[in-house]
Amino acid sequence: MADPIVITRSVSIDPGEIEETFVRSAGPGGQNVNKVSSAVQLRFDLKNSPSIPEAMKRRAATLAGKRLTKSGVIVITANSHRDQPMNRADAQEKLVALLVEASHVPKYRVATRPTLASKRRRLEGKSIRSGIKRLRGTPSDGH
Template identity: 45%
Template sequence: MASIWLTRKQSLAESTGGFHKNRLLDVAKEKEICVGDGAVRIPADALEWQFVRSSGPGGQHVNRTSSKAMLRFCARSSQHLPEDVRQRFLAREKSRITRDGSIIITSQRYRDQPKNVADCLAKLSVLLERALVVPRVRRRTKKPRSAIARRLTGKRLRGETKRLRGNQPE
């Protein structure tokens, strides 16, 4: 089992909290993320991690631990994505992409950091799997003549009904 050293920047607020600057996290069994039967492989060094304090209830525990995981993946400049997958990914997630072409995925679902890291990786793999799917080209279908005739007959009858409502001598 390979472990990945993930570094995070220590803020001034965290410097007194007793946190370590480098954390050894058993994030993944391998040193890369494989998506879509190995079609896309993203090495761990292409992912940037940051850990911050979670929001919500939890009392002293939530105020002292940085269990929320934030994953930053620069999709625009990544050479690990094929060009067509990159374009689909950027188009699908354009509202979530930052100015520098990165996507930020966060997770604070769990109380411990490794589970939130795994959740971020799962979210990223779902987004990449969606981008791997080539959309089908829509072929325009022609309406049958019978449907066109039915529509025109209905319009004609409705117009006749309206015409008969007016101009009646008293």
């Protein structure tokens, strides 16, 4: 049995949960590109994965965007290399990066309001500035 793929200290996925299919690549390869299936299409069933906590699944689903199917499967395609094993590793790295990003809990932002003193300071500064600008104008009493 293969070693589990480590996402975080507490979360790791079994390689058996990942399904890989090899398809013909549109990438580099010259005449060889029409004969060899070097591109990798990796499928990971996020919805039914026992390894990933529910909250992390929700964040991963949001991050996956178009790569997530309606049935909850993440589909990642890698075809940047001419070599099948390199494309496999690339696809796996993309999946791990997505899940690592989903493991970070976003910081809760507490809405704050300006204090009364800061409002007063701002308004005093504005009135001083408007006074300076008023003095730059033409004299009104016609000297």
